[in-house]
Amino acid sequence: MSQSPYQSPGGQFMPNGRPRPGAPTSAEGSPSFQSQPRYVDYGNPRAYDTSVRPAAGITAARHAPAQIQRPAQAQPQSAWSTQMRRVQEVAQHGTKLPAVSIVVWIAAVVLGIALLLVLGFFFLRFVTGSSANPIWWPVTAFIALISLVVIALVMFLADRWDPQPFPLLIIAVFWGAAIAAFISFWINSFNSLLTWWITQSEAAVAFVGPVISAPLVEEITKGLGLLLLMVLARRYFNGPLDGLIYGALIGGGFAFTENILYYTRGLEAMGGDGVLISFVMRGVLNIFGHAIYVSATGIIVGFVARKWGTAMGFLVFIPALIPGMLLHALWNLAATLGGGNGLVLVVMYLLEALLSLLWMGVIVALIWDESRLTRVRLGDYANQGWLTHEEVDMLATWKGRREGKRWANQIGAKPVMKRFIRESADLASIRQRLLADGANPKVVAQETHLLGRLTSNRQELLSHTG
Structure with a gap:
């Protein structure tokens, strides 16, 4: 009977029989270290080609071109079996920094208090x-919360x-x-009063x-939240998918x-x-309305910031508001002119x-785009010797991630693998x-x-293999 390719949790193969990322691929007795890493062309998505800028004077990079850092020595093909020799380098960089600054936590607390005050104001207004x-x-607040939970889950x-x-x-x-x-x-209340004062017309x-x-x-008020997030944590606002997620939330x-106000009016x-x-019309049939409007702005800001840099991300803010404004205005126009007509409502x-449905399709496309770019950018590091190309496949594909976590679970290191995957995506x-x-x-x-x-x-993963 032939021997199973999966020898042990610490062996060369993963549970599905494929070679474990970093396992030796060269013949026995061949050198285990490559002074020059093998080069693989991972491509370069045209959408994020930073060398092409619409206006060189405005969108030029604020700093000199960034050359990719090179390791003291390239990762050998048998990288995972030789890492124990690099303990000193690990000790120099192994300290874990906080994911976000204290300013971010302060902002979250302040905004949380602001939310309680705002809800308290509207409650007192309702009572009186x-x-x-x-x-x-x-x-009504609980019913309104249902729609928010659905959006958050998406x-x-x-x-x-x-x-x-x-x-x-x-x-x-x-x-x-x-x-x-x-x-x-x-502001909307003031504008309505101003319109009445000028026109004396309820229709106006x-x-x-x-x-x-x-x-x-x-x-505008919603979109300013996107700029706040860019100021607080530009590191985590780095693409159209990030912009969509923040905008939708x-x-x-x-x-x-707003739904609380409409439900109490109903x-x-x-x-x-x-x-x-009101719940059926706003919280079910039009549940994603505001999420779509703001996410359109977030997608544009995130895309421009990723392609042309932070400054251009801020500069594009006003034009980026236009799609959301138009969609919002068209919806309200249809509701205003034909709200009493059953056919129009249908x-x-x-x-x-x-x-x-189109918005959901955009989400799927942006997730694919994000994974593709992660693979390309981690490929840059692999070509410099920081990673093996097998590790790129493990860290930057859905299939590779599943297999990596399955293997890590076999050796009791799944949390470490999840952190490895997450921080590698951050690096990309x-x-x-x-x-x-x-x-x-x-x-x-x-x-x-x-x-x-x-x-x-x-x-740390290697330490679990014994």
């Missing part, structure tokens, strides 16, 4: 201005390739639910408020607070039936369903940012740290 039982307000699935730090996701939700919703409420107020004021004001948070007009109808929600993002922004000393230091973590994670 409505004849309904005050217990209805937390009921974004959780979209964020699995290179997960964002939890505090940043919380900041996105809190910004939309507290700051954007509160500011928009007052009914048109200007939802069709002109709301799209302009709300998309901002929009979901905004819709949460309560005052029709009682419990009004709440149910057509509106069918188009909204198609838009939501840093490499792309260096190509776009140039050799920013702060970003180069982050790259150096992550390269050290690369070695540290590999060595």
